[in-house]
Amino acid sequence: MSVLELEGWKHSYSGKVRDLYLPVSGEQDRVLVVASDRISAFDQVLSTEVPDKGKILTQLSLWWFSQLEVPHHVLASTVQDGVPEAVLGRAMICRNLQMFPVECIVRGYLTGSGLLEYRANQTVCGLPLPEGLSDGSRLSEPIFTPSAKAEVGEHDENIDFAAVVAAVGQEHAETLRSSTLKIYQRAEEIARQRGIILADTKVEFGLDSDGVVTLGDEVLTPDSSRFWDAALWQPGQAQPSFDKQYVRDWLRSAASGWDGQGTPPELPNDVVERTRDRYVEAYQKLTGQGF
Missing domain, CATH: 3.30.470.20 (ATP-grasp fold, B domain)
Structure with a gap:
């Protein structure tokens, strides 16, 4: 699991999909949340990534946060407000909860x-x-x-x-x-x-x-x-x-050769492409915006 070097931020934690970074300055009230293209299934992070998945998750989350009338953690999502260029589109600066x-x-x-x-x-x-x-x-x-x-x-x-x-x-x-x-x-x-x-x-x-x-x-x-x-x-x-239904279905199928034990195999290209298509379709149907 690779960790990016981001100017002004130090890596703090990695989950299944997201990586958290704290300010190098030592401030504790904000955190940079970066969504990767990693995908998990059956509680395991797979070795194969799904292109643009992190951007889709972040942009869809930002859209939903704007629709909901509840306090949320997002402070900023633009370069002008401090998001590093290298993770623009897949990162949010948030309150550290x-x-x-x-x-x-x-x-x-x-x-x-x-x-x-x-x-x-x-x-x-x-x-x-x-x-x-x-x-x-x-x-x-x-x-x-x-x-x-x-x-x-x-x-x-x-x-x-x-x-x-x-x-x-x-x-x-x-x-x-x-x-x-x-x-x-x-x-x-x-x-x-x-x-x-x-x-x-x-x-x-x-x-x-x-x-x-x-x-x-x-x-x-x-x-x-x-x-x-x-x-x-x-x-x-x-x-x-x-x-990620296509991912789960393929891993359960005889084609994967995986019995549910040990490290899951790499995903074939067609499964990756169909999975990406479903994420894009969900984003576009819900927001009414192109991706």
Whole structure:
């Protein structure tokens, strides 16, 4: 995993996709967030990158931040405001938040790990759901289904609201839940107007220097959300999605030769190209802008 040398900034941390840099001057109240072209699947960072993925994630996040009426961490995204030329388009200067140890997830549709729990217990994160739901079913109302953050390479663990309260306190837990649901409801409406279903999404929050609960990280991208084509939505089956579905499908296929153990193989060019196309399509459909 290569780290860029950026004038005025020193590398601080690398996640699956993003690299964080702090000012060389020693200021602690801001951070440079750089989205790479790395892609992960099954909790592993793959050796193959997807061209322009970092720019798409950053530009889509910036667009969504401008649509949402919640405090967020973005301070600047231009060279004039201090973003290094080398990472222009894929980087944001942000408030350096004290992040909560919780992945804030909201589901408007039943699929993924929520579907697995529902089939076993008729619940999701301890919340009871009605009988008769299937893969892709729309829920009567969105539900807050948090998870505990895991280290890179480990699985996030679904938790109930009581565990969130234990981790961050009652007041913060209620703010995280209400803010996450507010974001989903606003974004779901915007996406639906553009012919896209927002099935679920993950957001993260932290405290700024004044103690304000603030939206951080990325928001409403194909990496953090399930976007489906509304015209193709059909409950009872897996839905085609605007994300790294091609990557997951290929890794599961016999063609990859990978059994799920050890390091995943490099991706073939056609899988990379089709994945990039889906990210671009999601950006263009949602924003109405070309990429």
